[in-house]
Amino acid sequence: MTTEQTRPAGSRSPLRQHSVAADDFAARPWPGAGREYDLVMEFVVAVLVVGALVVGLAAVFSSPDEKSLTVKAWAQATPNDFVATAASELAGTSVSESELGRPYNSTGGNQKLGPLGLQKAAGVRIPVDSVNDFVITPLSSLPATPELSAALASWKAAPAAQQQKWGGAYSDALASKAAGGNPAKVAAGDYGPVPVLTASLLAMAQGGGLQAVIQGEGGFYNTDYTKSVLFLADGTYLEDHAVAEHLGGDQWGMMNETQSYPGQSWMWLYSFWYQIEPFKSSPNADALVWGLMMILSLGLLLIPFLPGIRSLPRWIPIHRLIWRDYYRAHPRPQR
Amino acid sequence: MTTRADSPAERRSWTSRVRERAEVALPPDKLLPDRQPEYVASWIYVFGVATIAALIFIVASGVVLTLEGPQWYHVSAVGHFVNSVHLWSVELFFVFMVVHLWGKFWMAAWRGRRVMTWITGVVSFLASIGAAFTGYLVQTNFDSQWISSEAKDGLNSVGIGAWFNVVNVGQMLLWHVVLLPLVVGAIVVWHVLLVRRHGVVPPLDAREETSP
Numbered sequence: 001m002t003t004e005q006t007r008p009a010g011s012r013s014p015l016r017q018h019s020v021a022a023d024d025f026a027a028r029p030w031p032g033a034g035r036e037y038d039l040v041m042e043f044v045v046a047v048l049v050v051g052a053l054v055v056g057l058a059a060v061f062s063s064p065d066e067k068s069l070t071v072k073a074w075a076q077a078t079p080n081d082f083v084a085t086a087a088s089e090l091a092g093t094s095v096s097e098s099e100l101g102r103p104y105n106s107t108g109g110n111q112k113l114g115p116l117g118l119q120k121a122a123g124v125r126i127p128v129d130s131v132n133d134f135v136i137t138p139l140s141s142l143p144a145t146p147e148l149s150a151a152l153a154s155w156k157a158a159p160a161a162q163q164q165k166w167g168g169a170y171s172d173a174l175a176s177k178a179a180g181g182n183p184a185k186v187a188a189g190d191y192g193p194v195p196v197l198t199a200s201l202l203a204m205a206q207g208g209g210l211q212a213v214i215q216g217e218g219g220f221y222n223t224d225y226t227k228s229v230l231f232l233a234d235g236t237y238l239e240d241h242a243v244a245e246h247l248g249g250d251q252w253g254m255m256n257e258t259q260s261y262p263g264q265s266w267m268w269l270y271s272f273w274y275q276i277e278p279f280k281s282s283p284n285a286d287a288l289v290w291g292l293m294m295i296l297s298l299g300l301l302l303i304p305f306l307p308g309i310r311s312l313p314r315w316i317p318i319h320r321l322i323w324r325d326y327y328r329a330h331p332r333p334q335r
Numbered sequence: 336m337t338t339r340a341d342s343p344a345e346r347r348s349w350t351s352r353v354r355e356r357a358e359v360a361l362p363p364d365k366l367l368p369d370r371q372p373e374y375v376a377s378w379i380y381v382f383g384v385a386t387i388a389a390l391i392f393i394v395a396s397g398v399v400l401t402l403e404g405p406q407w408y409h410v411s412a413v414g415h416f417v418n419s420v421h422l423w424s425v426e427l428f429f430v431f432m433v434v435h436l437w438g439k440f441w442m443a444a445w446r447g448r449r450v451m452t453w454i455t456g457v458v459s460f461l462a463s464i465g466a467a468f469t470g471y472l473v474q475t476n477f478d479s480q481w482i483s484s485e486a487k488d489g490l491n492s493v494g495i496g497a498w499f500n501v502v503n504v505g506q507m508l509l510w511h512v513v514l515l516p517l518v519v520g521a522i523v524v525w526h527v528l529l530v531r532r533h534g535v536v537p538p539l540d541a542r543e544e545t546s547p
Contacts, residue, residue: 025541
């Protein structure tokens, strides 16, 4: 601005001179007529009207509050999905173990924003060991039975490659056409202790004990639900519920709310990018959308400095509607 | 005041300097004027004050929810109603704020050294999105389970999730009831003071001939 004020007027284009003069005029106290304007009354009326609206909407429409899902309900409602998830944890193929990556582990993939590997750079700051945190540690807390003790001992004594081989074989057998996900129909095979471990975990979950153990791994006081949510999200139970409530990623779920309540509609643009290519099918979709939204947010912030964008209000005269009373009283001089 | 101002010791004090600068920047008739330029006559001006009014109900209902804790509204009819007030005031807040923002865009309201007014407005909009988002995360119900489960992937993908852990309810609760309200509140106050200091932007194409 200082530069503009000190530069000789003759060095600017007529359009720029006009713009600078208009900006200087807008910066000065208004030289024209004024009118009575009671700010305090306006504020009080606004509070009263908005208050009436808020209370009225709350009284008429209330607000949604669907109970949280539990590991117990998951294991009882869809035991096959639960067992398949437990087997995938042991095989090291669960979403949390093989896909999420940092900050939970270094085994999953990491998204990149162009050449920037921000996810990898953040490191493993919230370590989650899916096999032990979700399966082995909880089972180890159960009262010992000969069968479970032998299965745990066998698992712990086996090398990691053997453990994954057992878990993978059992996961594949569960997913086979013959089994159809039902552990009771799995063909005989070399699964090691995995069937006993998954069956024991299912029984523990159905009895209501598993959730408390996973959540309690952080200590007596634990407000961090990372492990609980990651385990729940490894199965399909949570996502199936969300999709049924039109909350899926490809259903504009980010801006939706349970039932028919309005959600975070202000997230519409963020949700929008997930619905279209190249974001929709990109393995780096999250990073790309985040990067794009950061650029767009910065653009919104810096609109006053963006040539073209900052001139849109002049080119599209919506301002003549906003200030129509003023323009009616002060028509443009005939040229 | 004249006597005090004449005292060299007081003229050098930080307190007197801050007071004098505040008096110059925002004298009482500028801070709380009872007259406005003739062009301040449009429904668009209502949305700024309506946004602040909605914010008042967000804060008030949020304070009541804070008094009883994050799970109170699950088990209390009164709590559920207060939660509903909180939700609807947030919805209205964003409706008003977005209309206000669009209005200011079409008015090119950054003109006349009002760039910082625009920037503080946009920052308060973005900070409000963060505040609302953390509110959804601490509902302690199915919605918060799903939202946190999905949102963590986006935040993790750019490294933010390693520090801003959306599935850590304790961390999100503190962001929601302390940090982000402080940020939003401070920026909104700054924004309003800037509006009062620089006044309401005049119409595009208004010129000296406007002078009486």
